[in-house]
Amino acid sequence: MATINDHFLKLTAGYLFPEIGRRVGAFQKANPDAPVIKLGIGDVTEPLPPAIVQAMHDAIDEQATRDQFHGYGPEQGYDFLRNAIAKTDYQDRNCNVSPDEIFISDGAKCDTGNFLDILGKGNVIAVTDPVYPVYVDTNVMAGNTGPANEQGEYEGLVYLPMTDENNFAPSLPDQKVDVIYLCSPNNPTGAVMSREALTQWVQYAKQNNSIILFDAAYAAFITDDSLPRSIYEIEGAREVAIESRSFSKNAGFTGMRCGFLVVPKELTGKASDGTDVSLHQLWNRRHCTKFNGASYVVQRGAAAVYSKAGQQQTRQLVECYMENASIVRATLKELGFAVYGGENAPYVWLKTPDRLPSWDFFDQLLANCHIVGTPGSGFGASGEGYFRISAFNSRENINEAMARLKKQFKTV
Amino acid sequence: MATINDHFLKLTAGYLFPEIGRRVGAFQKANPDAPVIKLGIGDVTEPLPPAIVQAMHDAIDEQATRDQFHGYGPEQGYDFLRNAIAKTDYQDRNCNVSPDEIFISDGAKCDTGNFLDILGKGNVIAVTDPVYPVYVDTNVMAGNTGPANEQGEYEGLVYLPMTDENNFAPSLPDQKVDVIYLCSPNNPTGAVMSREALTQWVQYAKQNNSIILFDAAYAAFITDDSLPRSIYEIEGAREVAIESRSFSKNAGFTGMRCGFLVVPKELTGKASDGTDVSLHQLWNRRHCTKFNGASYVVQRGAAAVYSKAGQQQTRQLVECYMENASIVRATLKELGFAVYGGENAPYVWLKTPDRLPSWDFFDQLLANCHIVGTPGSGFGASGEGYFRISAFNSRENINEAMARLKKQFKTV
Numbered sequence: 001m002a003t004i005n006d007h008f009l010k011l012t013a014g015y016l017f018p019e020i021g022r023r024v025g026a027f028q029k030a031n032p033d034a035p036v037i038k039l040g041i042g043d044v045t046e047p048l049p050p051a052i053v054q055a056m057h058d059a060i061d062e063q064a065t066r067d068q069f070h071g072y073g074p075e076q077g078y079d080f081l082r083n084a085i086a087k088t089d090y091q092d093r094n095c096n097v098s099p100d101e102i103f104i105s106d107g108a109k110c111d112t113g114n115f116l117d118i119l120g121k122g123n124v125i126a127v128t129d130p131v132y133p134v135y136v137d138t139n140v141m142a143g144n145t146g147p148a149n150e151q152g153e154y155e156g157l158v159y160l161p162m163t164d165e166n167n168f169a170p171s172l173p174d175q176k177v178d179v180i181y182l183c184s185p186n187n188p189t190g191a192v193m194s195r196e197a198l199t200q201w202v203q204y205a206k207q208n209n210s211i212i213l214f215d216a217a218y219a220a221f222i223t224d225d226s227l228p229r230s231i232y233e234i235e236g237a238r239e240v241a242i243e244s245r246s247f248s249k250n251a252g253f254t255g256m257r258c259g260f261l262v263v264p265k266e267l268t269g270k271a272s273d274g275t276d277v278s279l280h281q282l283w284n285r286r287h288c289t290k291f292n293g294a295s296y297v298v299q300r301g302a303a304a305v306y307s308k309a310g311q312q313q314t315r316q317l318v319e320c321y322m323e324n325a326s327i328v329r330a331t332l333k334e335l336g337f338a339v340y341g342g343e344n345a346p347y348v349w350l351k352t353p354d355r356l357p358s359w360d361f362f363d364q365l366l367a368n369c370h371i372v373g374t375p376g377s378g379f380g381a382s383g384e385g386y387f388r389i390s391a392f393n394s395r396e397n398i399n400e401a402m403a404r405l406k407k408q409f410k411t412v
Numbered sequence: 413m414a415t416i417n418d419h420f421l422k423l424t425a426g427y428l429f430p431e432i433g434r435r436v437g438a439f440q441k442a443n444p445d446a447p448v449i450k451l452g453i454g455d456v457t458e459p460l461p462p463a464i465v466q467a468m469h470d471a472i473d474e475q476a477t478r479d480q481f482h483g484y485g486p487e488q489g490y491d492f493l494r495n496a497i498a499k500t501d502y503q504d505r506n507c508n509v510s511p512d513e514i515f516i517s518d519g520a521k522c523d524t525g526n527f528l529d530i531l532g533k534g535n536v537i538a539v540t541d542p543v544y545p546v547y548v549d550t551n552v553m554a555g556n557t558g559p560a561n562e563q564g565e566y567e568g569l570v571y572l573p574m575t576d577e578n579n580f581a582p583s584l585p586d587q588k589v590d591v592i593y594l595c596s597p598n599n600p601t602g603a604v605m606s607r608e609a610l611t612q613w614v615q616y617a618k619q620n621n622s623i624i625l626f627d628a629a630y631a632a633f634i635t636d637d638s639l640p641r642s643i644y645e646i647e648g649a650r651e652v653a654i655e656s657r658s659f660s661k662n663a664g665f666t667g668m669r670c671g672f673l674v675v676p677k678e679l680t681g682k683a684s685d686g687t688d689v690s691l692h693q694l695w696n697r698r699h700c701t702k703f704n705g706a707s708y709v710v711q712r713g714a715a716a717v718y719s720k721a722g723q724q725q726t727r728q729l730v731e732c733y734m735e736n737a738s739i740v741r742a743t744l745k746e747l748g749f750a751v752y753g754g755e756n757a758p759y760v761w762l763k764t765p766d767r768l769p770s771w772d773f774f775d776q777l778l779a780n781c782h783i784v785g786t787p788g789s790g791f792g793a794s795g796e797g798y799f800r801i802s803a804f805n806s807r808e809n810i811n812e813a814m815a816r817l818k819k820q821f822k823t824v
Contacts, residue, residue, distance in 0.1 A: 001621040002590040003532030004681035004689050008697060018700055043483035053476040056709070057469060063667065064465045066806065071455035071666040106518050106669070106707070113702035117553065120415030137701045141529065178414040209413040254483040255475065255708040257518070269416035277416050285420060288430055289549045290525035295518070295707050296667040297468070394478065 007143045012152050016133050016378040017041050020362075027366050037401045039328075039390045040372040042187065042346065044252045046320060046394070048301070049313030052251060055304035059297040073293040076284065077104025077260070081299045084306035085260060089219075089245070095232035101264055101280065103287055104302075106294050108217050108246035108259035112181075113138040114290070115213065115242065115261065118282040119269065123178035126158040128170045130188055130379030130386070132215070135181040151381040161382040162189055164351070168340060169197055176208050182231075183215035185222060188379045188388040189349045190325075190341015192227050198234050205240035211269065211279075212241040217259075220250035220318050222344045238264040242279070249321075249346065249392070251305045251314050258294050258302045321346050324398045325391035331402040332389075335409045346391040349376070353409075355385045362387070369404040419555045424564050428545050428790040429453050432774075439778055449813045451740075452784040454599065454759065454802045456664045457809075458732060460713070461725030464663060467716035471709040485705040488696065489516025489672070493711050496718035497672060501631075501657070507644035513676050513692065515699055516714075518706050520629050520658035520671035524593075525550040526702070527625065527654065527673065530694040531681065535590035538570040540582045542600055542791030542798070544627070547593040563793040573794040574601055576763070580752060581609055588620050594643075595627035597634060600791045600800040601761045602737075602753015604639050610646050617652035623681065623691075624653040629671075632662035632730050634756045650676040654691070661733075661758065661804070663717045663726050670706050670714045733758050736810045737803035743814040744801075747821045758803040761788070765821075767797040774799070781816040 020040050028036060048056075062068035076082070082099035090097035105111050116138055125139050136154065139145055146155025153159060158177050160170035168191035173180075182201060184193040193201075205212050214231040222229055231237045243262040247253035263283045268276035294302075304310045325342040332339045332350055342348035352361040358375030365371045365387075376386030391398070432452050440448060460468075474480035488494070494511035502509035517523050528550055537551050548566065551557055558567025565571060570589050572582035580603035585592075594613060596605040605613075617624050626643040634641055643649045658671035675695045680688035705711075716722045737754040744751045744762055754760035764773040770787030777783045777799075788798030803810070 001588075002535055002623040002681045004683055004691070004694060005530050005532050006684050008530060008694050009683060009689070011697065041484065045478065045481065045483065047478050047481050048472075048475045050476070053472055056472045060460075060465055060468045060472070063460045063664075064462070066457065066459050069457065069459050069664075069667075071457065071664075072453065073667055107704045109704045110702060118417050118420060120417050123414055134701060141698070141701070176413075211414040252475075252481075252483075254704075255481075255485055257704065257707045269414045271416055271421060272418050277421070279416070282416060282420050285423065286553070289546060289553070290522060292519045292521045292666075292669065295669045295710050297709060298707050 005141065007141055010140050010145065010147045010154070011137060012148045016374070019378070020372065020374065023363070024366065024372055034370045036370045036372060037393065037397045038372045039393060039401060040374045042249065042390045042392055043254050044249060044392050046252060046317055048252050048256070049310060049317060051307055051309040051313055052301045052304045056297050056301040059300035063297065070296045073296055073299070075288045075291055075293050077102065077294060078296070078299050081303045084303050088306045090230065090232060093229065093233070095230050096238065097232055097262055097264070101262055103261045103263060103283060104294050104299060105259050105261060105291070106257040107248065108215065108244045109134055111244050111259060111261040112213060112215065114286070115283070116142045116144070117286050117290070118279060119179065120272070124156070124158060124176065126160055126173050126177040126180045128162045128181070128183070129159040129381060130162065130376055130383030131181065132183060132187050133379065153381055159380065159382070162186070162191065163382050164338065164340065169193070172200060172204050178210050180205065180210055180212045181215065182212055185218040185345035186341070187218065188347055188374065188376065188383065190343070190345035190347040192222060192224070192344045195226070195228050195234070198228055198231060202231070202234045202237050202240055206236055209270070210240065211267070214241050214243045216243050217246040218249060218345050219245065220314070221322060221346050223322065224344055227344060232262070238266045240267065242267065247302050247305060250318055251302070252317060253302070256298050256301060258298050320395070321391045324393065324395065327398055327402060328389050328391060331405060335405060342391065348389045348391065350387050350389065352385050352387055358384055358387055369401070369408050371401050371404060417553065419553055422552050422557065422559050422566070423549060424560045428786070431790070432784065432786065435774070436778065436784055446782045448782045448784060449805065449809045450784045451802045451805060451813060452786045454661065454804055455666050456661060456804050457806055458664060458729055460664050460668070461722060461729060463719055463721040463725055464713045464716045468709050468713040471712035475709070482708045485708055485711070487700045487703055487705050489514065489706060490708070490711050493715045496715050500718045502642065502644065505641065505645070507642050508650065509644055509674055509676070513674055515673045515675060515695060516706050516711060517671050517673060517703070518669040519660065520627065520656045521546055523656050523671060523673040524625060524627065526698070527695070528554045528556070529698050529702070530691060531591065532684070536568070536570060536588065538572055538585050538589040538592045540574045540593070540595070541571040541793060542574065542788055542795030543593065544595060544599050545791065565793055571792065571794070574598070574603065575794050576750065576752065581605070584612060584616050590622050592617065592622055592624045593627065594624055595629070597630040597757035598753070599630065600759055600786065600788065600795065602755070602757035602759040604634060604636070604756045607638070607640050607646070610640055610643060614643070614646045614649050614652055618648055621682070622652065623679070626653050626655045628655050629658040630661060630757050631657065632726070633734060633758050635734065636756055639756060644674070650678045652679065654679065659714050659717060662730055663714070664729060665714070668710050668713060670710050732807070733803045736805065736807065739810055739814060740801050740803060743817060747817060754803065760801045760803065762799050762801065764797050764799055770796055770799055781813070781820050783813050783816060
């Protein structure tokens with residue numbers, strides 16, 4: 001009699017974004033003419049940069065000839081891409097990361113979930129609150145939590161609040177934790193960890209033999225040069241941290257699918273007999289056995305990000321979205337909202353008027369302004385009363401959305 | 413103190429194909445001028461068919477404009493592809509499979525490994541022997557086995573021998589098993605299950621509340637119309653079976669990455685409280701949480717397989733490889749080898765001369781003929797003394813390889 005993974009039954013409601021999709025779908029069905037503007041899910045809208053388009057066309061032409069055809073590639077990714085990443089994202093920024101520590105994948109979401117495959121049961125997991133739901137849900141599925149309480153908090157998980165009360169800088173846990181998820185620039189709050197804060201976390205992890213899963217998917221959006229873009233800018237991080245990145249947001253790859261995970265060779269975990277085991281070796285084995293490499297055409301596109309033209313064009317893309325964020329911030333401030341983020345991140349995080357529950361604000365904004373945002377409570381109990389506005393849209397739509405907000409929330 | 417998944421430490425040696433890669437790499441380094449022909453890993457060599465190439469170019473052009481840009485797609489895959497698969501691969505062949513039971517992925521290898529996420533611990537797993545190593549290794553990683561013995565057999569796994577003694581038709585297990593992996597046309601033996609045999613398996617699964625994971629990655633290579641291409645041709649299969657398929661071999665997608673898993677809505681597994689839980693719902697949740705859809709461009713390419721031109725061109729591709737298989741079969745028979753498979757599958761399975769150990773035959777063939785095949789023992793203990801030759805190569809290389817075999821093994 002085949003049994004199922006009971007841990008799945010602990011998952012509360014649907015995953016956040018499908019739930020948003022459901023509500024928006026129902027609204028659009030009832031109001032087919034309402035011009036809905038989607039600032040909810042952090043999905044890019046601008047076309048792929050020309051250098052990437054050209055590289056992908058060229059790659060397809062290669063696949064159309066026997067002499068240049070590429071079948072199975074290395075599971076870990078092609079050297080042309082691993083080398084480019086190591087040099088541009090790390091070595092040129094004085095981070096010690098070698099190409100063979102970079103594992104190319106079809107996206108950061110997959111990596112952060114799949115990484116749990118190589119970790120043991122019984123690890124104590126810490127997440128910030130609010131948090132990208134995938135960290136939590138994948139730990140629930142893996143059996144690293146108990147059931148959820150009424151606030152949707154899972155037993156056994158250590159939640160580290162990030163609110164305006166601590167200036168969105170989560171405190172070190174007051175107990176020993178084994179695995180820590182940190183995301184900076186932060187999704188959803190738009191906060192960025194300072195070098196000092198990140199150094200404290202690395203020291204904590206060293207002292208407690210913890211592993212940090214550092215999500216740097218939004219690194220390209222940092223405009224303040226004093227802020228760390230990679231955890232490997234911090235001394236000692238190679239012994240305690242893996243880092244996840246994505247081409248989704250900086251290069252418009254949400255539909256293309258490419259990301260990568262950095263797993264330094266120094267990093268170890270404990271086997272049950274107490275020996276130290278290389279996580280790089282375990283991840284390599286996992287990657288080779290359960291994955292077959294990212295698409296060749298997509299990897300060629302990702303590599304074009306690192307060409308001279310690609311660097312310039314993706315920078316323009318990022319600047320375009322950051323200008324949107326700046327417009328959203330300014331408008332919301334003008335309307336009297338308490339506003340956070342949006343300066344080194346493509347997300348603006350606001351407090352709902354009169355601490356209105358997040359989903360109520362979601363429904364009101366959809367009904368009255370035909371704008372889709374993301375309810376803060378969808379990211380965790382401490383997100384209740386907050387709301388995320390994504391800067392990923394065309395300038396035209398951002399301007400139109402801001403005009404609607406001004407009309408709705410005009411203070412005079 | 414972060415712990416690792418100890419089950420990984422049970423895995424014996426490297427995964428088969430990386431080990432082959434290592435030996436071939438060492439040989440080529442020592443013999444840089446040796447013209448090695450690779451008939452080992454089942455990797456396609458012929459260019460992508462023109463209809464697919466055109467569809468992918470068109471998809472990239474869409475991504476280059478704001479109006480036609482596609483960001484995140486549905487995690488389950490685009491309707492244009494799910495509908496085409498449901499109609500052509502299933503409904504037109506009188507199989508009851510609906511589009512929303514088809515989950516598009518980046519490959520069948522990922523699907524077969526990831527599917528274990530939704531199953532419970534303690535299930536008794538049956539695999540054929542020899543077998544595609546991913547089925548075994550992913551179960552080891554998931555903790556569904558004990559350690560390996562000297563023959564590389566894992567404690568707790570139920571091995572079902574497939575040898576010339578049973579005409580490569582594995583017997584039903586003489587104990588209750590919960591999950592059964594079947595692959596037809598079979599990798600590595602090239603054997604195909606008859607309708608009668610598959611019916612017996614479906615009945616066994618119904619009687620024992622087992623789940624069959626049916627791997628039909630090579631369905632397109634069946635030339636005998638009396639043989640089932642899908643397990644859903646068998647009555648009752650929707651209650652017991654999931655089916656995995658891939659575009660890798662029929663459409664040349666090993667480097668493109670696209671496959672799919674069919675999970676019928678009738679299929680359930682038992683929760684620990686004895687309730688029946690829909691595997692379709694669990695897999696949908698897993699897919700949405702740990703995966704973000706296959707690349708849009710790749711899905712457009714896969715959909716072109718189902719156009720009129722795509723159907724014709726992929727059929728030609730399959731026929732080209734099957735003609736190779738026929739040439740390999742004929743040559744080996746002429747040379748006195750005992751030969752199996754290759755008639756409804758792109759793999760020819762041979763007995764090594766004088767029951768020479770498979771890896772010894774591998775090394776000899778590499779050294780003397782500069783031909784890479786796959787040692788049967790790499791697929792399991794019952795594969796010892798067998799050897800797999802893949803038909804995936806150009807006609808020129810196949811002819812050259814056969815000329816070398818004739819020279820080496822000439823019987824006069």
